[in-house]
Amino acid sequence: MRRPTLDTVARQVGVSRATVSNAYNRPDQLSARLRERIIETAKQLGYAGPDPVxxxxxxQRAGSVAFMLCDGLSSAFSDPALxxxxxxxxATVDSGDRALLLLPGVSEGGxxxxxxxRAQTDVVVAYSLPDDAPALRAVRERALPLVVVDQPIVPGSAIVRVDDFGGARLAARHVLDLGHRRxxxxxxxxxxxxxRGPATPERVEKAHFRVTLDRYAGYLDGLAEQGIVAGEVPFWEAPGSVRELGREGARWLFGLRPRPTAVLCMSDELALGAVRAADELGLAVPGEVSIVGFDDTPAASWGVPSLTTVRQDLVEKGRQAGALALRMLxxxxxxxxxxxxxxxxxxxxxxxxPA
Amino acid sequence: MRRPTLDTVARQVGVSRATVSNAYNRPDQLSARLRERIIETAKQLGYAGPDPVxxxxxxQRAGSVAFMLCDGLSSAFSDPALxxxxxxxxATVDSGDRALLLLPGVSEGGxxxxxxxRAQTDVVVAYSLPDDAPALRAVRERALPLVVVDQPIVPGSAIVRVDDFGGARLAARHVLDLGHRRxxxxxxxxxxxxxRGPATPERVEKAHFRVTLDRYAGYLDGLAEQGIVAGEVPFWEAPGSVRELGREGARWLFGLRPRPTAVLCMSDELALGAVRAADELGLAVPGEVSIVGFDDTPAASWGVPSLTTVRQDLVEKGRQAGALALRMLxxxxxxxxxxxxxxxxxxxxxxxxPA
DNA sequence: CAGCGTAACTGAAGCGCTTCAGTTCTCGCT
DNA sequence: AGCGAGAACTGAAGCGCTTCAGTTACGCTG
Incomplete structure (x- = not known):
């Protein structure tokens, strides 16, 4: 005994399949009484409504928005911004009556x-993927509408980004204003x-992540206002926005001589790791070293000391991405x-x- | 000019539709040469493979596992355990060649x-939902296989749970052993x-969350070994596993007279909130108050002080849930x-x- | 009362794919 | 030469639903 279908119900009630379909999708196309009878019969037969597939x-619409991210879920969600x-x-796509299909990354490349x-989806949102992510090629082959958040730049896609350059420059100017020079x-x-380690000029040269590059450029642009040049600015690359990695990088930075008096971090998580590293090395924050984050996640205001940071409106970012996805559809x-x-x-x- | 289908390719190559289908799904059913020709032609036509829907x-398989959770994503992911x-x-379901369909909750009820x-899915995993979640009724109506993580108890579903009672009892015994009585x-x-507030016996009576109840019972069971009874154990309910809510609850608990010397928390996040509250009130942890968490998330070992906590193997939990889902299929x-x-x-x- | 607009319902053509029972052809074996 | 086995490929029947162009019947208008 198979599961009931539209047809089963139609036959039982003695109407056409179209009418049963209408009972579910266009109540105005049939009399209220008949509709009620149909729904009632369906319930008795154990029919739970039209098969979604x-x-x-x-x-001709899958009814879902695919969301691709770079890493696996656990590392992804250790980034509160995500x-x-x-x-x-x-919330945005759900109110548009669509589900969210999650496509976590495998091994860093998306x-x-x-x-x-194989994804049953009408549109995909890519969240901060590397330029050469194979998934992006697949999206293009399927000719699916694409919304890119942050990066990379893909021709023909909608884009939601943050003023990374400008934000980074704000951070740089801030520490400059406070008198920091290292x-x-x-x-x-x-x-x-x-x-994972200090960035070399070569690596900067052939970088794949726009966000990293833009923020770095923004920092340098700001610092240039006091004549500070790239060569004087140590840059540690952490392969993820994770506190532990920030701590590790900061340790190295604090080990340099002359020791930097200000550290500009590309995320709050990295910044919190840096605060921790400073603590462990007995460096007072902000007395001996100043630390600036990026994002303004809840943790930034929670910690001790609270974090000076570049605020981006993350809710707005998600909402815009959702709205764009819906619009592309x-x-x-x-x-x-x-x-x-x-x-x-x-x-x-x-x-x-410090003096 | 419409998008190409299997048929377009078949006609172009001059073979039957079945053969093209086989080219993608059963390469052993045709000669390698023909297969290559088909794939090549497909690429030229801009055909990206069989339509997933x-x-x-x-x-007759949707190819996805639905994951339902109680709250919205942002509050959900502030719980690192999730x-x-x-x-x-x-990772488990993906290796089984299925995607993850995310169904976040709306307004606490799932x-x-x-x-x-409307979800295109073959099986659903429910993560810690209340007993009366409407979504669960829908799952039953559709007769979808169900895997429940933690709660509630649903007849006919597979279950992954944690020894909440035993874990809570361990925590209680631990503080007892350290001499705590309040x-x-x-x-x-x-x-x-x-x-949000102190729990009353009536609320305990008609509780909807098994996990809360089991842990509470476990605590009491442990404490009973020193003759401590429910009436002597203040219990603050926080409507979510969020640091801020833990802080608020702990404040209230620390305001009681006689002040408790040990606080048993149902999650690490709540415990971290409690640590913060103690800090703010000038209470030394663990000198004046001891605090025990639950879960052992990364944050538990990261903080100062690090958290004594009941460890559950979260990775194993997710893996088992995935495996069960696959098996139910x-x-x-x-x-x-x-x-x-x-x-x-x-x-x-x-x-x-303290003495 | 003819004419017409409308509410209520139906028939049938898809949507794009998989799969299974054939059919044909080739080749090795006796 | 004859036979059988297997490889290679095909035809057609679904999968369960939506939708659109009709068809019918009915009440209303002039």
Whole structure:
């Protein structure tokens, strides 16, 4: 005995299949009494409504938004920024009656191409993927509409980004204003190769991550206002926005001579790791070293000291990404990139440079 | 000019549709040369392989595992335990060639029934939902296989749970052994009503969350060994496993007279909030108050002081849930509940009771 | 009362794919 | 030469639903 279908119900009630379909999808197309009878019969037969897959085939819409991310879920969600963006995105697409299909990355390079090819989805949102992610090729092959968050730049896709350059420059100017002149950068990886260590000019040259590059450039641009040049600014690459990695990088930075008095971090998580490293080395924050984060996640204001950081509106970012995805579905053109603004949030982790 | 289909390719190559299908799905059914020609032609036509939705309809498998959670994503992922479980789950189902469909909750009660009814999925995993979640009814109506993580108890579903009772008892015994006699509980909500405040016996009576109840019972059971009874154990309900809520609850608990010397927390996040509250009130941890967490998330070992906590193997939990989901798909019976073991992880947040 | 608009319902053509029972052809073996 | 086995490929029947162009019947208008 098979599961009931539209047909089973139709026959039982003695109407056509179309009518049963209408009972579920266009109540105005039949009399209320008949509709009620149909629903009632369906319930008795254990029919739970039109099969979603068959409906998708007939309507030519999968009804889901795929979300691709670079790493696996656990490392991804240790980045609180992602949770916030994803939540806002989910709320937006859900209210548009679509589900969220999650495609986590494998081994740093994003999801497998195969996962994308088999995904039942109408549109995909790529969250901060490397330029050469195989998943992106697959998206193009399937000719699916694409919304890119942060990076990379993909022709024909809609884009939501943050003013990384401007934000980083704000951070740099801030420490400059406080009198700091020996400034270091604690940042994300330049490429998806898991490199962990000081960045070399060559690596900067052939970087794959726009965000890393833009923030780095923003820092340098700001610092240039006091004549500080790239060569004087140590830059540690951490292959992920994780506290532990920030701690490790900061340790190295604090070991340099002359020791930097300010560390510009590309995320709050890295910054919190840096604070920890300073603690462990007996360096007072912000007395001896100032630390600036990026993102303004909840943890930034929670900690002791609270974090001076570059605030980006993460909820807005997720919402915009969702809205763009929905709009792309209606066949809208990608349009201009949406840029989320930033501002400096001064708190307790920065202070005038020590004498 | 429409998108190409199997048929387009078949006609172009001059073979039957079945053969093209075989080229993608059963390479052994045709000669390598023909297969190559087909793939080549497909590429030229811009055909990216069989349409996933149509394939699903034909094969009668949606190819995805739905994951339902109680809250929205952002609050959900502020619970690091979830990230870990979800990641392990994702890895397991992905290797089984299935995608993860995320169904976040709305307003504390889990996902909407409608979301479940329209979900293209073969099996659903429910993560710590309240007993009366409408989504669960929808799952039953659709007769989808169900794997429940933690709670509630649903007849006919597979279950992955943790030895909550035993773990809680371990925590209670630990503080007892250290000489504590005034012990408080800082826990999750008993029902999905967002209640925030001291728990009353009536609320305990008609609780909806098994986990909260079991842990509470475990604490009491342990404490009973020194003759401590429920009435002597203040219990604050926090409507979520969030640091800020833990802090608030702990404040209240620390305001009681006589002040508890030990606080048993149902999660590490709550415990970290309690540590913070103690700090702010000038209470030394563990000198004046001991605090025990639950879960052993990364944050537990990271903080100062590090957290004494009940460790559950979260990765294993996610993996088991994934494996069960996959097995249910093959028509396996639910079987006995899988219980993940716990053990006490003693660290720096507990010490002998003050004299 | 003819004419017409509308509400209520139906028939049938897809949506794009898989799969199974054939059919044909080739080749090795006796 | 004859036979059988296997390889290579095909035809057609679904999978369960939506949708659109009709068809019927009915009440209303002039």
């Amino acid at each position: 068959a409906r998708s085939l007939a309507t 949770s916030i963006v994803l939540d806002a995105l989910a 999801p497998r191409a195969q996962s994308v090819i 400034v270091a950068v604690l940042g994300f990886g330049l490429s998806a190769d898991g490199h 209606d066949g809208a053109r990608p349009g201009r990139p949406v840029t989320i603004g930033v501002k400096l949030q001064v708190r307790g982790s920065t202070a005038p440079a | 149509a394939r699903s309809l034909a094969t 990230s870990i479980v979800l990641d392990a789950l994702a 996902p909407r029934a409608q979301s479940v009814i 012990v408080a509980v800082l826990g999750f909500g008993l029902s999905a009503d967002g209640h 093959d028509g396996a019976r639910p079987g006995r509940p899988v219980t993940i073991g716990v053990k006490l992880q003693v660290r720096g947040s507990t010490a002998p009771a």
